[in-house]
Amino acid sequence: MSFDRNRWIEAVVKLIELTQDGKLVWQAQEPPFSFSKRPDSRVEVVFVCKHADRNLRLYEKLVQEEVEDFDENEMRPVTRIEWQKRVVLEFIDDNGNALWAFPSLNVINDLAATVQYHAAGVRDFLAELLAS
Amino acid sequence: MTFSDIGTLASLLSLAVSLWVLYDVRKIKAGFKLRVRGPVVIKELRKYSSTIAGYLDRFEDFLPQISEEFGKAQAKLKYLEKNLPSETRRSVRNLQKSIEKCEVMTENKEVVLRLYFEMNRVLEEITDHQKDLQIGV
Numbered sequence: 001m002s003f004d005r006n007r008w009i010e011a012v013v014k015l016i017e018l019t020q021d022g023k024l025v026w027q028a029q030e031p032p033f034s035f036s037k038r039p040d041s042r043v044e045v046v047f048v049c050k051h052a053d054r055n056l057r058l059y060e061k062l063v064q065e066e067v068e069d070f071d072e073n074e075m076r077p078v079t080r081i082e083w084q085k086r087v088v089l090e091f092i093d094d095n096g097n098a099l100w101a102f103p104s105l106n107v108i109n110d111l112a113a114t115v116q117y118h119a120a121g122v123r124d125f126l127a128e129l130l131a132s
Numbered sequence: 133m134t135f136s137d138i139g140t141l142a143s144l145l146s147l148a149v150s151l152w153v154l155y156d157v158r159k160i161k162a163g164f165k166l167r168v169r170g171p172v173v174i175k176e177l178r179k180y181s182s183t184i185a186g187y188l189d190r191f192e193d194f195l196p197q198i199s200e201e202f203g204k205a206q207a208k209l210k211y212l213e214k215n216l217p218s219e220t221r222r223s224v225r226n227l228q229k230s231i232e233k234c235e236v237m238t239e240n241k242e243v244v245l246r247l248y249f250e251m252n253r254v255l256e257e258i259t260d261h262q263k264d265l266q267i268g269v
Contacts, residue, residue, distance in 0.1 A: 106181070
C-alpha cells in the first residue's frame with residue numbers, strides 16, 4: 001500500500017471532520033450538462049465547496065456495467081447489465097471542469113454520506129422537530 | 133559415501149520437502165478461505181466503519197455505540213488475521229491493539245478519528261490483497 005494513498009485517506013477523513021464541524025460547507029447543485037450526455041451513467045446532484053483556494057466537487061454516479069454470471073439452468077455464462085454506484089471526489093476549476101479525481105477509496109463513500117446529511121439539513125430538521 | 137549416508141540424506145531432504153508442502157498447503161488454505169469469505173467480512177467491516185463515521189457527527193451522543201462498532205470490527209479482524217500474509221497481518225494486529233487501547237470518551241475524539249482513519253487504511257490494504265487473490269497473484 002503506497003504512502004500516497006494513506007495521505008489521501010487521511011485527507012478525506014479530514015474533510016469528513018471539517019464537514020461535521022461545520023467548517024466546510026458544501027452546496028448542492030444541478031449536475032453540469034455534460035454529465036447527462038452519456039446514456040450509461042447518471043448523476044442526480046453534485047456537491048461543491050471551496051477549501052484552501054481549491055474547488056472540490058463530490059457526486060454519486062450510477063454507472064451501467066456488464067456483470068458476468070453463470071446460468072445454472074442453462075449451464076452457461078451469461079452477461080447481465082447492472083447499475084453500480086460510484087462516488088467521485090475531484091478538484092474542479094472555476095468553470096466546473098474536472099481537473100483531477102481522487103483515487104477510488106471506500107472512505108469517500110463515508111464523506112458522501114456526511115455531505116448529504118449536512119447539505120440536506122437533517123441535523124437542524126431533527127433538532128427543530130424534536131424541540132417543537 | 134555409503135548407502136546408509138545416502139539414505140539419511142534422502143530422508144532429510146524428504147522431511148524438508150514435506151515441511152515446504154505443509155507450509156504451502158496452509159498458505160493455499162488461508163488464501164482460499166480469504167477468497168471465499170473475505171468479500172463478505174470486508175463488506176461488514178466497511179459497514180462498521182461507515183456507521184462509526186455517521187456517529188462521529190454527534191460524537192458525545194453516541195459513545196457506547198461507537199465502542200460497540202469497534203468491538204464488532206475487532207471480532208471480524210481477528211477472523212481475517214489468520215488468513216492474511218505477514219505484512220497485512222501486522223497491520224491488522226496493530227489496528228486490533230489500537231482498538232483495545234482506545235477508550236471512547238468525550239475528550240478522546242481525536243484518538244477515535246485517528247482509529248477510524250487507521251481502520252480505513254487497513255481495510256484498503258486487505259481489499260488490495262483480496263483483489264490480488266482473485267487475479268491469482
